[in-house]
Amino acid sequence: MRVALVLNGAAGALLGRPPEAVAARLQQILADAGHEPRAAVAEGPALCRALDAAVASEAEAILVGGGDGTIIAAAERLLPENRAGPGRPLGILPMGTANLLARDLGIPLSPEAALPALLAGATRRIDVALVNDRIFLNSSLPGIAPRMVHQRERMRHDPGPMKWLRLVRFFFRGFDHGPRLHVVLQADGRPVRLITRTLAITNNPLAEGFAALHSRVALDGGTLGVYAARIDRRLDLWRLIARIVAGTWQHDPAAAALAARRVNVVSRRARLWVANDGENHLLATPLRYRILAKALTVMVPRADPDKPDTPE
Template sequence: MTTSIVINAESGTARQHGAAALRDLIHTAAAKAGQPDVDVQMVAPAQLPRALAAAAQGSTEIWVGGGDGTLRSAAELAMKRDIVLGVLPLGTMNLLARDLNIPLEIENAVAALCASTVAAIDVGRVNQSLFLNKSALGLYPEMVVDRERRRRLFGLNKWPAMIRSAWRAVRRHRMMEITIDHHGQRSEILSPAIVVAVGSYEFNAGRLFNRSDLQSGELTIYVSHEKTWLGSASQLAKLFLGTLQNDPSLQVIKAHSLNIDFRRTKPVANDGEIDMLKGPIRYAVAPKALKVRIPVEPAAS
């Protein structure tokens, strides 16, 4: 049976290789791994919803390569159609691919997916929107909004723009007045940053937002109680160093669902994609809702 592979033609890896070269690379890697019957489509972002729907029609699985928005759309479709999702690491951070132990080199990733098994993993919901790794309020969405502004106005690449935006957001250090309801408890909190994760993070040096358990059936809410920009800068440094779990100003909450209320509309970063939401917003975990391909053994990159 033919495996449909849909690639966001504007993803960083696709542009780096070039459409034709990447298509040939995937075909060659799949044939070498004993799966020569693949249909690789390089699709412009505006055409992705239609291409994904067409690829899923009558299929039991689709493989998808792209960034956060591409994977969210594909995951939503896979859950709706009850089909399997294969993840190719063609985005910037490739958080889901890393969590699934999929190699980051494209040839090895294809080989790993060809020799993989199927498992069901948890996903998160914020109101009706899906997120696969995290949903964030405060500093992180401020960084993302400013990063995209800088890329649009000044033509900066993603990481240089993000570094400048992170510095600006931390120095401004806007505090949020929010209310969190969970387990029948209501807490009023003043915080610069909140992250709601599907599962929980293992804080390791050089590995951001790393998860090992994708079937915990829980959300983990990380709440910063830092009151100064220097304190938040210190927390960011600890995040990169893998020592954030020891920070006394970080509150960790476990819940299956919760409500977060706030005044005014706020940007919320769902897997790096910005949604403008009004409070209150409701978070919930959907246990084992998404079927994905997981390598039998992590292949070397």
């Protein structure tokens, strides 16, 4: 099988590691498995050109290594409405900080372990969510989240665990002093007025249970999850955090949750900053959210290696 391999040389997992050496190792894994790899390592504008070249090539599968933002860039190019040629599956090699989609798909979080698992796996189709003209695969976050993303990027090369403590401190300061969102949610036509500092729209609703804050019930349910925190006091925030740890946060009175196929976020502001899977965008209001059902084909490991998967 002809395989295009594209790695983001600036991915978080590659900090301190030579990207070319990682690419060579992955190429060797592909060659040993009998595949024909063509690899590229790039970052910035060159990464977009490398993704374009991979999609335009005769590769039968596109393997992409990077964080959630890199995976979005690849997914955009592989959507049926954007591609000119035949559909190819996207293989995700986790190299970011959170790797949320990879976790939901059961992909090992080391690229060297993920690659053999994907090659021996199957394909499945998952939903893609859209806000205005921007796609996201995990979540879209107006409110305090874009500030957190900006601060995280400023601290990207800071050494040691202290940067995470500083980021937590920044988060609490934002909740105490950050601006509030005054919005009207139109969820499948039902208006809901909200005043909140944080809002989350997820590609399919989130699961409940211990440590399941970023896990989703399904990836192909065709429904958006909508979540907001109504927090006026620091005590409310601490209680909500405790329930997040316990896995009961969706039942907290400070948390508002609903599900819908289409959601509009109406604001008095002409534009709002939104963090889509860790990438900031300044978008015109109203923010219009919808689902593209089963629009993206991805490679996944087999749930049971002894039991063959049924092809789609």
